[in-house]
Amino acid sequence: MTADAPALPATAGGHAEGHAAGGHAQRGISNPILGMILFITSEVMFFSGLFAAYFATRANNSPWPPPVFEGILNPLSLILVATIILITSSFTCQWAVWSIRRGDRRGFLRNIGITFALGIVFLVLQAYDYSLLFGEGMTLGSGPFGTTYFTLTGFHGAHVFGGVLMLGVILYRGSAGQFSARHHDAVEAVSLYWHFVDVVWILLFSILYLL
Amino acid sequence: MATHALSPAVPAYRGGLYEWLTTTDHKKIGIMYVINSFLFFLIGGMFALLVRTELATPGIQIFTNEHVYNESFSIHATVMIFLFIIPMLAGLGNFAVPLMIGAPDMAFPRVNALSFWMLPLGGILLLSGFLTPGGAAAAGWTSYPPLTERLPLSSPGPGQDLWIAAIILIGTSSILGGINFLVTIFKMRAPGMTLFRMPIMVWTILVTSVLVVMATPVITSALVMLYIDRNLGGSFFLPEHGGQAVLYQNVFWFYSHPAVYVMVLPAMGVISEVLPVFSRKPLFGYKAFIFATAGIGALGFSVWAHHMFTTGAVFLPFFSLMTFLIAVPTGVKMFNWIFTLFRGQLTFSTPLIFAIGFLTMFLIGGINGAFSAAVPIDFALQDTYWVVAHLHYVLFGGSVFGMFAGIYYWFPKMTGRMLDEGLGKLHFILMFVGFNLTFFPMHMLGIQGMPRRIADYADPSWNGWNLLATIGGFIIAASMLPFLWNVFISLRNGKVAGDDPWEGNTLEWATSSPPPPYNFDRLPEIRSERPVFDARHGLVGHGGHGGRAEDEAPKALEEGHVDSQGPGRPS
Numbered sequence: 001m002t003a004d005a006p007a008l009p010a011t012a013g014g015h016a017e018g019h020a021a022g023g024h025a026q027r028g029i030s031n032p033i034l035g036m037i038l039f040i041t042s043e044v045m046f047f048s049g050l051f052a053a054y055f056a057t058r059a060n061n062s063p064w065p066p067p068v069f070e071g072i073l074n075p076l077s078l079i080l081v082a083t084i085i086l087i088t089s090s091f092t093c094q095w096a097v098w099s100i101r102r103g104d105r106r107g108f109l110r111n112i113g114i115t116f117a118l119g120i121v122f123l124v125l126q127a128y129d130y131s132l133l134f135g136e137g138m139t140l141g142s143g144p145f146g147t148t149y150f151t152l153t154g155f156h157g158a159h160v161f162g163g164v165l166m167l168g169v170i171l172y173r174g175s176a177g178q179f180s181a182r183h184h185d186a187v188e189a190v191s192l193y194w195h196f197v198d199v200v201w202i203l204l205f206s207i208l209y210l211l
Numbered sequence: 212m213a214t215h216a217l218s219p220a221v222p223a224y225r226g227g228l229y230e231w232l233t234t235t236d237h238k239k240i241g242i243m244y245v246i247n248s249f250l251f252f253l254i255g256g257m258f259a260l261l262v263r264t265e266l267a268t269p270g271i272q273i274f275t276n277e278h279v280y281n282e283s284f285s286i287h288a289t290v291m292i293f294l295f296i297i298p299m300l301a302g303l304g305n306f307a308v309p310l311m312i313g314a315p316d317m318a319f320p321r322v323n324a325l326s327f328w329m330l331p332l333g334g335i336l337l338l339s340g341f342l343t344p345g346g347a348a349a350a351g352w353t354s355y356p357p358l359t360e361r362l363p364l365s366s367p368g369p370g371q372d373l374w375i376a377a378i379i380l381i382g383t384s385s386i387l388g389g390i391n392f393l394v395t396i397f398k399m400r401a402p403g404m405t406l407f408r409m410p411i412m413v414w415t416i417l418v419t420s421v422l423v424v425m426a427t428p429v430i431t432s433a434l435v436m437l438y439i440d441r442n443l444g445g446s447f448f449l450p451e452h453g454g455q456a457v458l459y460q461n462v463f464w465f466y467s468h469p470a471v472y473v474m475v476l477p478a479m480g481v482i483s484e485v486l487p488v489f490s491r492k493p494l495f496g497y498k499a500f501i502f503a504t505a506g507i508g509a510l511g512f513s514v515w516a517h518h519m520f521t522t523g524a525v526f527l528p529f530f531s532l533m534t535f536l537i538a539v540p541t542g543v544k545m546f547n548w549i550f551t552l553f554r555g556q557l558t559f560s561t562p563l564i565f566a567i568g569f570l571t572m573f574l575i576g577g578i579n580g581a582f583s584a585a586v587p588i589d590f591a592l593q594d595t596y597w598v599v600a601h602l603h604y605v606l607f608g609g610s611v612f613g614m615f616a617g618i619y620y621w622f623p624k625m626t627g628r629m630l631d632e633g634l635g636k637l638h639f640i641l642m643f644v645g646f647n648l649t650f651f652p653m654h655m656l657g658i659q660g661m662p663r664r665i666a667d668y669a670d671p672s673w674n675g676w677n678l679l680a681t682i683g684g685f686i687i688a689a690s691m692l693p694f695l696w697n698v699f700i701s702l703r704n705g706k707v708a709g710d711d712p713w714e715g716n717t718l719e720w721a722t723s724s725p726p727p728p729y730n731f732d733r734l735p736e737i738r739s740e741r742p743v744f745d746a747r748h749g750l751v752g753h754g755g756h757g758g759r760a761e762d763e764a765p766k767a768l769e770e771g772h773v774d775s776q777g778p779g780r781p782s
Contacts, residue, residue, distance in 0.1 A: 031398050034398060035318065035322075035390050035391075038389075038390040038393055038424055039390055041425065042389075042428045043428065045426070045427075045428040046429070046432050047432075048432075049429040049430075049432025049433060049465070050432050053447060056461075057454065060454075060455055061453050140445060141444025144454060147446045147447060151436065155435070
């Protein structure tokens, strides 16, 4: 058994250790991180389906955006602030990972706390942005433009919400002292997820606001 | 046979109902998958019998309301695909894969339990559509818009929405299961179990899991868009709102074509375990089979639009070519299987007979499918009973025969008891005859132009074939009686199986039947893709008998992995 095996949940790695003759080769990537990478793969395919629908719908409806909503999605607005916040949170998240890899729990907790807070700020800004759009008459039901916009950003927002929950669990476990330089697979896995959510937003922002 | 060395200190499967409901043991979960899927098989079969009874003769027989007929075939197909075939094969994989790679359990046992428990929940959600005012989903298992969004079919709103929720839930269960399989296969293999020593069953589950992880989320996206269209005023699929109905078909089939490989690859894995064991030979072309499996998986992502030839909205030459190309790796597998049987010492036990049923019926399903891959022929046959014949030859003649081969093969390992051979053969004969009586006439009906998904017909030349198909359907139903009786009496009084009743090749036969919690007290040396065969015959490894391998042989003897015949009889 190499160093990262004890970091596995007791149900998987622990039994492997105890029962199988000679132990299992636990080199390379750990089970939770591989599981998270595969989960992110499936999420990529989910968003691929939505993106495909977006482009098919956009190609089928011109002009895009329709005249009533001309200029409603302005990149130089609140949404740019939200975008910068989310990108920043990816950096703080990675700093948290690097901190815990060094065994710096204080730096880890500080950075993961900042990431958690930035995630919440992003959600609040997005909700406020939604209310502004609703005020201008753009909703999920207002034709292909509104449907695709709110479906894509809505599912992204739901994923940010899921990520914030995960960060909350990491924050809670971290403040209970459950992570160390050797045992922090959950932190690595959640950081991967958070980066994925961030990348999806960069794509969404580019396509919905800039393209 | 030296079973005592591996016997568990405590009886396996101890504990009552609570233990089963809360278990994270992959073997118990696998068995629950099998039982749950079989129950849904019976439910789906009831709907099939309703459909066949209605179609036995022209006119309306039992459904005064044709909408109820639409619900019946829609729920029949949905239950069979999502709640029977896919989870049944996943259940066999759940039971077999950790054993076959020498692992104590799946990588994420609690996630495994979660994947299982989503299935009965999804099934209940789906069937509860019948309790809603408008009835269950009635737009076919494909649930194409605008059928699902406009009157009259959109009227049973809640039923269709429950269908969407159920499929998303079952799909999530599949994705979690697929991730679990992949991590298990990549990370939990016993020492010596290299990728190219893994049993074929494990390889097919690996490729299936890749398909599940990459394709299933896409149908989830299709279904959430359908839900938004139906309930939240979305504009994805209705042309009058600026949407496109063909968009749904593209996204739907991007999952649902790979899904047919999800439904057949593990069954191919099962018979690739069964054929070598009952032919007393290694599988012919082990690596070719693996590459063919990976090839089918990869090509499976490039053929989805062959379900949409008649929409006029897809690039026909490409999708037709890719569809024909899939026949190449499938043909490779046919040769693997046939040459495994060729000159083997065949023992016609029930698992082998079902495996041969798979070979022959799947061959027909492949050939009649090739007709539909040709665009001009497909234009004539689209949405006729030809398609119904084709899909049942691959999914019933292929997958279902394969999974029964697996059930007869692993039942001794699951329960410690043998199933009765006579009843097993009766089950096979009834099912084989009933199956061909039901589905072969559908070729003729299809060529004569009978459309699918109709409750009534008026062409007298269709009467005979339809009656024949209905009789066949009831024979299939009757074939379940000897099977159920067999399971019942075998669990009570069946012959005790012992560790290795079939003289198997793969690691599950190196532990007790049923295996203890965490599967193995010790493992035989793994030096080939047939470790238990090697241990039984005192052979360790095929090529390169280095000094180290020779040291291992006496150890295998000590551990009692060698039977009385001793070394010799190499394949």
